[in-house]
Every structure is written in structure tokens, then in C-alpha cells.
Amino acid sequence: MQYHLNGFHSGDPSVAPETAQSDHVDVLIVGCGPAGLTLAAQLAAFPDISTRITERKSGPLEVGQADGIACRSIEMFEAFDFAEKVLKEAYWVNEVAFWRPQADGKGLHRADRIQDVEDDLSEMPHVILSQARVHDFYLDVMKKSARRLEPDYNRELATLTRTDDTEFPVTATFKCLDTGAIETLRARYVVGCDGARSVVRRSLGHTLKGEAGRQLWGVMDVLAVTYFPDIRLKCAIQSAEHGSLLIIPREGGYLVRMYIELDALNEDERAADRNVTAEMLTEKARAILAPYTLDVKEVAWWSAYEIGQRVCDVFDDVPQSDRKTRTPRIFIAGDACHTHSPKAGQGMNVSMADTFNLGWKLAAVLHGQAQPALLHSYSQERQAKAKELIDFDRDMARLFSAKPKNTEEAAQFQSYFKKHGRYTAGVETRYEPSNIICKGAHQALARGLKVGMRFHSAPVIRLGDGKPVHLGHTLKADGRWRLFAFAGAGDTGQPNCQIAQLCQYLRNDVASPIKRYTPHGHNIDSVIDLRAIFQTAHQEVQVDSLPDLLLPTKGRYGLIDYEKVFCSDLKNGPDIFDHRSIDRARGALLIIRPDQFIAAVQPVGDFDTLANFFGRFMIPQ
């Protein structure tokens, strides 16, 4: 954490100095779910962007439906600086147990027990925590931001219209559910994060396409006494006669979530038609778990739902045919554009990833840093990923509901479950080449850091203070691009070596993206933030002889920022160069997007390619 740059202030450093509010709305976010709050927290990082976020409900969520938090989401929470709060309160999914009928068909036995997340998939674990708490942490980030952003509750979106106004082309009217008044807002951009029954989606004329669910499932959070031995492990249980049960232990050490297979629905039936009750779910869970007893003491929450996998064709207001001539002003995200079953634990995670993708793009365009055409990439990138998710979820749901005819089929489910660990961890997302994702011609320079995928962190030592840190944790949700320059052999930043030449170029060349795109008077790292990583022990790098750009002077006093340079951690295990297969002889330069995705891997000395990359979508200042 860096603070005190512009003078010493006492108190909580996570609270930003308050800025004046403005009347206009740059971005209107409809809906306070995970997608809406991720976007609001992202935009709150920018004191000059005015955001409004509205919610139909009368206050913050108290009991959440979603609870599975993928490794990738916690990496993102780290960018928002609240990962440690989630890690503290959450249940950690360390292992998964698979239970199947005994050979004689009577009772259950543990067929396998495996690690839930494979080693070094992420520095973060897979955890379970009430969605309501995740909301709380986002609300806290928003409230501490310069604009002290808080949701407007009791606002039901009535109409949404795109006008010809060039500045504020979207008009929204809300019914205030507490007072009955009608409120009208004009905004530059609107993002509909208003769930599966999205009014924003409807106003765009988009529909969710795909299969409606036919398989009925029940879910309940219970406080219960059982001597089933794996009650504090994630368990997939397939009984001989009574269907399947998924056990997900919850935070706090006592609460347990159970997903219970119910019957298939008829063609024209909805979940509500079956009059499912908590007692029915309890009965069914008991039958599946037998001969283990289950004594439910309290049902904290329960629901019944049908599995459906549906997705919109496009996530903004520009039809395919118009994409060359106009840029989007209205977007949809999260459940508003894709729905799926909850069991793979993907809903909340994918929704947050949607708006983490969108937030920095909106900010870059609002700041006049990037061309508005950049906004097309949101629907392009995220719609493709939503489609992938729907397909995955459909396979998964089918396998889960299929009654295994024999041991082979049961084992098949188990193997599928394992194989998709990476997918459910959220770290498999790979965006296709575009003007913000290079083709990866130089991928061989850093084989473990894939172009189009999120930067996979590894430990390093920070040079200035010798602190062991995770390199990826420098990737904060602050809208900045990062250049990670991994030095080749023997390069410790001394003059004439490659890193010094890169700094020389970035600092002085007229074509340098740092020079071209950083507004006058802003800190030199405010748009593109260079970090260097050396292979040598940190004691051997001379701070005195580093290039200026790696010791930049910043803020009103011109204080030196000592957190730009890192070295291999040679004391503990393989260093980052080995860990991520970085070419030790040649080094590598990574261009990393503000959402932590790797846009390019290229040679350190290939300045033209670097300049060309940013030239495709940035606006010179």
C-alpha cells in the first residue's frame, strides 16, 4: 500500500480525500448485484468520473444466493484491496470428496478425495462466502472513495431511451418505490446489471436464448448435526436410489449448503408449480445421506430452481451491422445477459468478471485516453466467454443429474469434475486476438504467461525494501496499463543494458507511449506503469545506478517511488523466471491491461511493436 505521496495525513489510508459531487452522470449502473457493484467500485477509483448506481430493493442484500468464490475472483478482490477480508471470513475449499453407493447398493462409501484446486493454479484459494458479505466489501470500497459513492435504493427502472444528445445520450426514468415519485436521469453511459429479468435488456430488445431448465433442484443452507464424516468437505454424493446431493460447507465452521436433486419438470411446469418446501428438501437430503443421519436444527435459507442455460447474442446496444459506424452507450452484464445453474459456482464470478472487463474501458474513454471504439470489445470478449460458460454448465448439469448406471459412469463424472477444476477456478478465460490482445508471436519468451489470459502471479522480492511480495498484486484496479519488463541474463538495470535502453526510449522518444498518452502534469506512471524484474539477488542490484524511470519522482513534492523494481526470490523455491518459464537469456516485455489480462508478450527491445500496440486504440494527449 502506498500513501502520504502528497503529504502526510493521519487516519485510515484507504479513505480517499473527498471531492465535490457533480450533477451530471457519466455512468449510470442499474442494479446492485455483483456485476453492478464491481463496476461501481472500479469507477469509484476515479475522482473525476461521476457514477450513479441504483437498486430496486430498499437496502443492501442481507442473505445471498451465490456463495462460491473462484480463485480468479479473489485475485480481482486483491486488485480492489479487500481480498484479505474475504480470505478471513470465508470457508476454504481445500478438498473434494466423492461418495457413491456401496457395491451391494446399501449405503455410501467415499470413492475418492482430491485436492480442490491444483497447485500453483493461483496464489488465491477457492472459497465460499455469502454474496452479501462480498457486497458489503464492495460498498465499503465505494464509500471510502473520493466521491463517497453509495447506491440509490428503492429505484425501479421504468424506461430507458437513447436520444440524439451527443454528451448525455441516454435518458432513464425511475419510479422511487419509497416515495412514489418519478426521477429522470441523463447519462453518458448506462450499464444494466439488473439480473435475469433485466429491464435494460428488455429496453434494448435483446432476449436470452437457450434451453429453459427442466431439471428441478433444491438448495438450502442449514445448521445441522450429522455424523457423516465429510460434512466439512465439499462432497458430491450420488446415492443408489435417491439421486444426488452436493455438500458445500459454509463460512463460520457450522453452516452447510446442500444442493439436492429433485424430479425433472414436465414440459410446461415451472419450479414454483411443485410447491417445494424446506421440509421436502430436508427429507430428500436425509434419504440420500442414509444410513448417515441428518438432524437439521435451522434452515437459514432455501430455494428451488430449474436449471436453464441462456445467453444474449450481444451485450450492448449496437447491432452487429452498425459496429463500424457507431459505438455503444448501453451495456448489459451479469445475469442480465447470461443465466446458468448455480452448482458450478460460476454465476457471481462470471458476472463480476464481466464488469471488471468493462470498467477500465469506460474509464479510459471517459478520460479521453482511448477511442470510444474500444467499448466494442466488451461485448466481443464477454459474450464469447458467456457462451463457453453456458456450454460448460450444460454438460456439468447433465452429468450431475444423470443417474450413474455403473461404476464407470460414476468415475466419468468424477473425472470431468476434476478436469474442469481450472475452468471453475476462473483462470482459464482467454480472450481472442483483437486490437487489445496481440496474436502472441513471441509467446515463447514467457511460456507460463499466456497472451489473452490473466497475469498469473508469482513471488518476487521488492528491491527498495527487500520485501517478499506477489508481483501480480501490483496490478491494482486503478485503470492503469502495466509494462512488466523481465530483464535478460546479466541485466541489472545498469546503463547500456536492455532495461536501461527501454527506459531511455520510454522516457525520451517522441514515439514512446508513455510520452504520447500521459497527460501533461500527471505522474509519469499514471497511464502506463513500468515495472522491472531482475534475475539477480536483490542485494546485488545497485539502486543508485537504476534508470530514472524506475525511480520516478511523483506528486506535489516530487518524492521518489521505490516500488517499481523487483528481483527474483532466490531463497524460496523456483524463482519467477523458472516458475513462469520466462526466457532467461532474452527476458520479455509484457503489456498488461488494467483488468490484469496479458495483452502482449514481446522482446524487451522491440520498441516499434510496443508503440504500435497502444497506437491502435489510444488517443495522444
Next chain:
Amino acid sequence: MQYHLNGFHSGDPSVAPETAQSDHVDVLIVGCGPAGLTLAAQLAAFPDISTRITERKSGPLEVGQADGIACRSIEMFEAFDFAEKVLKEAYWVNEVAFWRPQADGKGLHRADRIQDVEDDLSEMPHVILSQARVHDFYLDVMKKSARRLEPDYNRELATLTRTDDTEFPVTATFKCLDTGAIETLRARYVVGCDGARSVVRRSLGHTLKGEAGRQLWGVMDVLAVTYFPDIRLKCAIQSAEHGSLLIIPREGGYLVRMYIELDALNEDERAADRNVTAEMLTEKARAILAPYTLDVKEVAWWSAYEIGQRVCDVFDDVPQSDRKTRTPRIFIAGDACHTHSPKAGQGMNVSMADTFNLGWKLAAVLHGQAQPALLHSYSQERQAKAKELIDFDRDMARLFSAKPKNTEEAAQFQSYFKKHGRYTAGVETRYEPSNIICKGAHQALARGLKVGMRFHSAPVIRLGDGKPVHLGHTLKADGRWRLFAFAGAGDTGQPNCQIAQLCQYLRNDVASPIKRYTPHGHNIDSVIDLRAIFQTAHQEVQVDSLPDLLLPTKGRYGLIDYEKVFCSDLKNGPDIFDHRSIDRARGALLIIRPDQFIAAVQPVGDFDTLANFFGRFMIPQ
């Protein structure tokens, strides 16, 4: 974190359900410094204890003097559940550099650079963070407690009298500095945490004894630009001509603290007589750092002080001669009973350790669990430690101020500095044998876990959910005693093995301390909390066949607590048995005090010794 035991509640789990306030005062704490707040936070853990804490100042501290936080203090913060907040905001002291004059007497050179804290001294680092922030975290713990404890500011203690009242024998009068009113309070116990000019100490007639300081030092927190390369490392700098300087980088990446040697004071002089200014300090620092430049942009805080090492003979209101006939009602802690120089970074840490020692004892006596004579041990244990600190500090200050005549003398300072790393980390504290610290006849069963010292944590796997955790982090500041039963070879908790026999004894025997001292209707682990640690892989321990006491049913629903059993972490490095030299053949039983100190190491099967230990000071229920 465990919660939802007595039913599901939404919201922040660190906020306790509120209890009714009472008019009487069990413990009155005078002073809101680190000692006072540690005690208040400790007592706030008990809804049935009524605490008041008063402060002369009109509100919370905003700019703190102390900043060094020893590893041991962070271990304690973990017990109060806010270690992660400190770790996040603080500067981490990873290395220390020693600078000395060049051989030709001109300029400086780095003579050495060493790791600040040796490996595996603690799972926590040595950090630097403003005392004000530590206060904030304690205040937060207090405010979230059942009694929503908050300080009464603007209260200046006027008089303190011990009366003959058997219930509330101490009467305090306060002047309310905001209203001018006089307030009278009667309390069962009073603890003076009111600093070096303690009114409580004066009311007891105690005095600080020792040497007054003669060496003048300046200290300042600055935002500055310098090309001195180690400005983000802790540095001890000895110049040829201008004296010594200690650089302590501060939190946030930019702020730096400098301790600057000034002149020796004359016999009758005080620091204030010298009219020290921030400019003088800056000039002096500049001279010491030359030829490196120092451009101070802002002085956030500064002070000048003389070094003095003084301590009281006794830390309570019972003279040595009366200790057999009466028990203490008034205590003093922190600067009220010991003062020392700030440079060794011990003041705040030792003050917090004082009241962490006292808090659980007060709670145990107020709860009727322990005999009031237990309270004698506070002064006995902590006065001895304060004395040690004073001696250490005197040596350290002398060495720091001594102008090294030659390289050998300079190297001597350096070696002393290294040697005392353990001491300054706060982990060397060892209490003498007493009725709450055994003599250590069986120390050989766990050579790395010393009787009289704090439990030195190590990683283990929690059986119930397979989570890698630190065993020491189960030692929360909740007033409970812990029994850590390390199983001998082959013992996995199955019937007839040693652990099962221990459980059988503790559960059923009339002499069992759990049976004798746990009040009727309380959870079975509410006074003495048994945990077992097995040597085998956690996958090999059968949860179903564990003794009841290791799967206790608790709370209004009788829910099972699955967090009592741990196993060796065989995947990562040496396991806890190797790490802490625990006898693999015989195992070991540790009795751990509520303040994390090891009271006894004994054979697992020696039930009589176990019963006798608690019999010395506990009261049967």
C-alpha cells in the same frame, strides 16, 4: 473464524450481539494508550464484565509517537483478530543496513546488510505502523464487542482511593475537561495505563527508579527526497564527525522516520532547555548523511527527548510484606511503571504485553474461575520483564551513542544489534516458574516449545476441512486455557490410544479439570479447550472414530465443532513435530495460558500432574 453456532445471522460476523449495559464497573482503565486499549479489548471479549476506559485527551490519537511493532505483538494482534489489518498497512522491516565512515574518513559506505528477523523466529514479521492506527484497530474491536465499549474522553483522573468496601473497593474521581464537572466512579479493579506521569502511580506512592536521561535525541517523520540508496531500509548510520542516525522507513512507501543523535545534556538540563527545532534536526541529519543529499519536503511530526531508563519496584497496590494477606485491586502498566528510549522499538510492545498478561487474570477472577491470589502474578511476571528491558535498553542506548573509535568497535555495535534481534522481536520473554508456570521437568518432550515462553506457532492441517492453518492462531484472546495434545507415534485418536484415554479422563473423571472448572450449562471448551495434533496425514485419520471430546457438541443446537483436531502438514517442509522438536514416540501435552504462554509441557498420560496444575489457582464450579 467460527460463527453461526447459535443460529444464522447475516452481516459482519466480527460484531457481537449487543448486551445490556450495567451501572457498576468491574474494571476501570485509566488511559487510552497501547496498554489501556489492549486491556480494554481483552476485557471486551467478555459480555458479563463491565469495563470503563477513560482518557484525558478529547479524542483518539491522530499522530502517534511509537511505530515499531515486534513480531510478538503481531502474534498477539492475531489473537485479537486484526493482525491482517496491521500487516496490510505497515512497512515491513525485512533487512537492516549498517553504514559507517569510509576508510579515509570522507563519506559513508554500507558495511553490512542483514536480515532483520531470523528465519522461523515467528510466523509474523517485524513492522512499522503509526501507533494511532494500532489504537484504531483496538477501538474497532472494542466497539464491535457485546458491550460496544468506547472510551470516555476528556476525563482527567483527580483522586484514587482504596476503601473498605468488599465489592467495589476503589473510588476514582475525574474532572471532566469538557464540562468542568466532577465524576465519581466506584470499581472492583483499577488499572493505571496513564503514562509516564501516571496519576494512578502517584496515588499508590510508587516512583520510577533509575537513571534520568543525559543523551539528547531528536526524532522526526519526514517526506524527503534523497539519493541515499537504502532510504527504504532500516539503517543504522554512524558518521565520522557528526554522530549517529537511525533510519526507519514508515508505512505508505514515502514517509521516513529518523532518530538523530544530538549532544549530551548537562547535569541539570532537560530536553526542553535546548530549544531543539525541526530545522536543527534536518541540518544534523543532512550532515550525518553527507555526501548524500537530503531534501526534506515536509516534517509530519518531530520531537526531542532524553534517554532515561526507569522502572517501579512493584506494579500493584500490595507491598511485598502484605502479599500473603491481601490481593491487589489497583495496578499500573506500560509507561506508568517503566520508561525507556524509543529506539529499540520496545515501548509500545512491552506496554501491550503488560496488559495482555493482566487481562485474562482479571477476567478469570471476576468470573470466579480463579482465586484472587492469581493477580499477584501480574506484578511478579511483568516487573521482572520490565527490569530486563531497562537493562537491555541502557546497553543499547550506550552502544548507539558511543562514537566508535575504530572498525572493531563499530563492528561490536553491529554484532550486539544482531544478537538482540530475538529480544527486540519480543519472543524471548520467559516467565519464571510459579504456580502458573511449571518447572519444565518434561521440557525434553517438546524442546522447541519452551515452558514459560509464548507458544511458537507452526503450520498444521485442520482435519475437518483439510485447511492449512497456523496452530498458534487457535489461541484467541478469549480467556480460555488450551491443552494441546500432540499424539505419539501411531496414535490417530482411535480407542485405547493415549489421546482417546486423555479424552476419556477429561470427559469423565471426577478429578478432570474440564469437569471441575467448567460451569454448568457452559460449552465444554469454554474454560479449558482441548486440541489434538496427530502425526499422520490428515486423510488417514478417521473422523468417525475420534473421541467425543474432539468433536464436541456446542451451543443452543448442540452443533458439532470440527476444529479441534489437526494433523502434520506433510506436503510443505518439516512438519510441526520436527519443527518444534516434539517427541515423536511419546508425544507431549502442553498447557497454554490464555495469553499464549506455555505453562507446562508434560507426558500425555500424566493426568494427576494435569489436575494438580489447575488445582493450584482455579476454583471448582
